[in-house]
Amino acid sequence: MQETEKIWMNGELVDWADAKVHVGVHALHYGSGVFEGVRCYDTPKGPAVFRLGEHMQRLHNSARLLYMDIPYSAEELQAATNEVVGANGLAECYIRPIAFYGYGELGVSARGNPVETVIMSWPWGSYLGEESLKTGIRAKISTWQRVPPNVVPHVSKATGVYLNSMLAVTEVTNAGYDEAILLTPEGTVADGSGENLFVVRDGVIYTPDLSSGILPGITRDTVTQIAQDLGYTVIEKALIRSDLYLADEVFMCGTAAEVTPLRSVDDHEIGVGEITLAIQSAYLDTVRGKSERWSQWLDHVPQLARS
Ligand code: PPE
Numbered sequence: 001m002q003e004t005e006k007i008w009m010n011g012e013l014v015d016w017a018d019a020k021v022h023v024g025v026h027a028l029h030y031g032s033g034v035f036e037g038v039r040c041y042d043t044p045k046g047p048a049v050f051r052l053g054e055h056m057q058r059l060h061n062s063a064r065l066l067y068m069d070i071p072y073s074a075e076e077l078q079a080a081t082n083e084v085v086g087a088n089g090l091a092e093c094y095i096r097p098i099a100f101y102g103y104g105e106l107g108v109s110a111r112g113n114p115v116e117t118v119i120m121s122w123p124w125g126s127y128l129g130e131e132s133l134k135t136g137i138r139a140k141i142s143t144w145q146r147v148p149p150n151v152v153p154h155v156s157k158a159t160g161v162y163l164n165s166m167l168a169v170t171e172v173t174n175a176g177y178d179e180a181i182l183l184t185p186e187g188t189v190a191d192g193s194g195e196n197l198f199v200v201r202d203g204v205i206y207t208p209d210l211s212s213g214i215l216p217g218i219t220r221d222t223v224t225q226i227a228q229d230l231g232y233t234v235i236e237k238a239l240i241r242s243d244l245y246l247a248d249e250v251f252m253c254g255t256a257a258e259v260t261p262l263r264s265v266d267d268h269e270i271g272v273g274e275i276t277l278a279i280q281s282a283y284l285d286t287v288r289g290k291s292e293r294w295s296q297w298l299d300h301v302p303q304l305a306r307s
Contacts, residue, residue, distance in 0.1 A: 001122055004093075008084040008119040011072075019118065026101035026113045031160020033100030034062035037255040038081070040121070042091040043289025046306040048298035049085065049095065050255075050287045052078050054218050058157065059097055065156035068110070070099045072117055078299070084119050086303030094124035094256065100159065127194070127256035128178060133280065136263030136272040137178035139192070139252075141241060142168035146182040146190035146213035154213055165193035179252065181244070181265065184213040189239040195252035195260070196220040199243055200275050206243070209236040219253040219283075222297070226282045229293070232275065241266075249273030251280075259283045 007019035027033040036059045040049045056074035063070045072080065081095060097119045105112035128137050144167045147154050152161055168180035180193045190213035191197050198220075199206045205227055208214055224234045244250055250262040250270055259280035261272040286294045 002124075004088040004090065004120075004122050006084055006087040008080045010117055011080075013084060013087055019120070021116065022103045024106055025103045025116070026106065026110055027116075027159060029106065030101075030108060030110075031158070031163065032066065032068075032110055033098055033159035034059060034066060034068065034157055035096060035098040035159060036157060038095040038097070039255050039287065040085055040090070040093050040095060040301065041287045041289070043298060043300070044306075045289060045300055047085065047091050047304045048289055048300045049081060050299075051218050051222070051297050052081060052299040054221075055255075056081075056097070058216070058218065059099065062156040062158060063099055063115075065153045066110075066158060068099065068101065068115055070117055071115055077117070077119070080119055081121075082299075082301050082303065085121050085301050088121050089304065090121070090123060091304070092123065093121045096120045098159070124256065127254070127258070128260050132178065132260050133258065134272070136261035136270075137252075138264045138267075139179045139181050139250075139262045140172040140175060140177040140266055141244075142171050142180040142182055142193075144168045144171065144180075144182060145185050148185050148213060149211075155210075155216060157215055169193040179262075182213070183241065187240060188212050189241065189244065190214050191217075192252045192254070192257070195254035195257045198223065198251050198253065199239060199247045200249035200251075200273060201243070201247050203232070203275070205232050205234045205275070206239060207234065207236055208239055212238055217254060219255055219258070222286070222294075223253050223259065223279055223283065226286065226294075227279055230278060230282060244268075249276045251276040253283075258287075 006013040101110045101113040102116040172180040196217040245268040
């Protein structure tokens with residue numbers, strides 16, 4: 001990870017090297033944190049954070065599912081994001097807000113522990129490699145299933161939930177593939193280790209519905225709106241693995257992964273399709289402020305604004 005100058009920690013900017021916690025923090029032992037992944041892109045009017053309000057609202061929703069009160073409102077966290085991104089002065093960066101149970105009482109119950117709130121930002125290029133955006137990646141279905149809703153609320157972007165993704169991606173990358181796809185215990189398609197998933201068949205776009213063990217992705221919502229605007233029908237429904245093998249196109253999307261084509265799934269060749277590439281190009285134009293149509297999704301960083 002590429003270091004930057006400042007990190008916003010509990011209300012103030014601290015030097016990168018000083019943003020530390022004690023080894024006794026609750027979250028380290030029990031995975032009791034919630035986080036976000038947000039991107040800031042360079043636009044003609046200067047750097048802008050994409051859908052920042054929605055990300056901070058989701059952070060609060062994630063916390064609520066863990067009975068956690070973040071001591072800063074979504075609006076305060078938006079202002080804090082501008083502060084740290086402005087201080088680091090990068091035109092494009094990845095932003096990682098995280099709130100977690102800190103140091104106080106050790107034991108499974110989180111009661112008695114303060115909630116620590118941190119926002120980091122650093123340069124993070126293509127998640128699955130620069131080439132992957134054009135040529136696509138090779139995905140494999142993991143033998144690990146997505147955590148079901150009555151085991152851990154996967155709707156919460158909680159740190160502990162990511163052990164599930166870590167196992168899946170480790171398994172398939174060890175086997176020589178680029179990314180994992182997880183199925184639910186019922187056998188329907190959930191998502192990637194860090195992305196939502198879309199399938200194209202006969203010109204219609206499908207994506208697993210929100211009851212399929214998925215995170216309600218902000219990019220998933222962006223892609224749906226952009227695709228509909230381009231004239232495509234987007235249907236949310238339960239998908240099974242053969243829907244992936246027989247698809248004309250499959251792609252994954254997420255803040256980090258943006259819109260990445262899957263050129264094969266479990267060695268079934270699919271190839272990179274034109275609907276995927278059209279959506280990818282509209283997505284990248286949107287986040288970089290090249291299309292006025294979606295300018296309401298861009299939060300310009302005041303400190304870095306260009307006229
Ligand atoms: N599903 C999962 C499991 C997931 O982790 C992400 C984001 C998404 C869907 C897409 O959500 P959204 O970013 O709102 O469109 N994964 C984040 C973290 C990746 C990581 O390796 O860390 C991200 O993309 O920032």
